[in-house]
Amino acid sequence: EARRMTEITTQEKKRIEHEVYLDIYPSTKLDQYNHQLVDLEHxxxxxxxxxxFQNQYLQYLAAQEKLEIANERRKLAFENGKISAVPALEAYISPVKGTITQIYKEDYEVALESETVLSIHKPTNLYIKAFYDQKDLRYLKEGDVxxxxxxxxxxxxGVLQRFYFATYQLPDEFQKKYEPVTRSIVADILPINEVELEKWKAFYKLNVSISKPILGVT
Structure with a gap:
């Protein structure tokens, strides 16, 4: 739906650009279309x-379900005195930390040493998407820690890397009920170094709190 709206807005913007060129509308008429396109891109x-993220989580749930089924079968076989006919499950430790994104083999398949069994995503370029009130911009600038x-x-x-000066609607989880929709300035915050980057990986996709001490402000 967002892509369809982007195409419609882009076409409408081109029409307005032509009419601005003909002095039918002032150039400021294009601002609302530029803002809409930025919002749609976001x-x-x-x-x-x-x-x-949801696809990765579904794959994780499917893998957990397969493991539970295999353990249940092994338990039943043990109770029936047939444990020798069921191969013991063995855990393999991944050489890297990350998130399993795709599994290429079923639990009943045999894999050669040279074959790829699964893919692991190791997040590296993590950043935090922060939402600020417009009145807070006087206390903030790019490069702030x-x-x-x-x-x-x-x-x-973290380091405040960049601002998006078009305003965005505040996410639903931060929007107070029964109050007008709040629009905020969005900023990207990057880890200050590699050590902090490692900390961030454990909180991928979670909400965090951002603050900056201001001298002379209470």
């Missing part, structure tokens, strides 16, 4: 990330 990116608090209470530090 929506498309967020939807794609959410779909990818900010404090980060994770859901478990642990802390980290």
């Amino acid at each position: 929506t498309i990116t967020s939807n794609e990330e959410e779909i990818r 900010v404090d980060i608090r994770f859901p478990d209470g642990s802390t980290s530090m």
